Amino acid sequence: MANIILLGPPGAGKGTQAKRLVDERAMVQLSTGDMLREAKTSGTEMGRLVAEVMDKGHLVTDDIVIGLIEEKLQTHAPGGYIFDGFPRTLKQADALGELMARVGETLDAVIEIKVDDEALKARIVGRYTCGNCGAVYHDTNHPTKLAGICDVCGSHDMKRRADDTENALRTRMLAYYRDTSPLIGYYYAKGQLSAVDGLAEMDAVAGAIAKVLDKA
């Protein structure tokens, strides 16, 4: 059992790899992006405010996401937690350290998924997911076998994210390089960082992550 952070720019494959770990290792995925997308559809004032910020590609305030994670750290996680898209700022990283200490957990590894920027753009603009089971597809790289029907669960409910547009992506990349990339140095200095090649085949990336986990 291990608690890990998946770190990397938008489109690096954090969500895809996290879902595999959930299936294969009974880990619990804590994706602040997923939690915020859920809040967006809640019809509350907070949901409306969050939607405005997210759809443009800006970061939501630290206090909101730290609060979301704090609530979820009560979840039973026999295989450990996967933090996906959190922390994204140094303040969030410090808060995570404190929260983990408070619940008696340790952070066992931080895995940076490395990709190049051009590949990211191609991956993100064209991405869609199954609204029912969360399987991820792409218009050119990995379309569904039958148009509009999920290969995994047969659902017709295909979704595109409101922030997977070129404009929002530019803002998200900027937020990544300005606010999140300093975490690479932060965790490296703590001796917790491992890097994997995110441009490799999906199975090879999963294999590289598994190696880090087995050592953690």
Ligand code: AMP
């Ligand atoms: P993601 O699904 O991880 O790409 O997140 C989608 C969007 O949700 C981001 O572009 C931010 O607007 C917001 N978000 C997700 N996680 C965080 C976080 N840890 N801190 C601030 N904003 C976040």
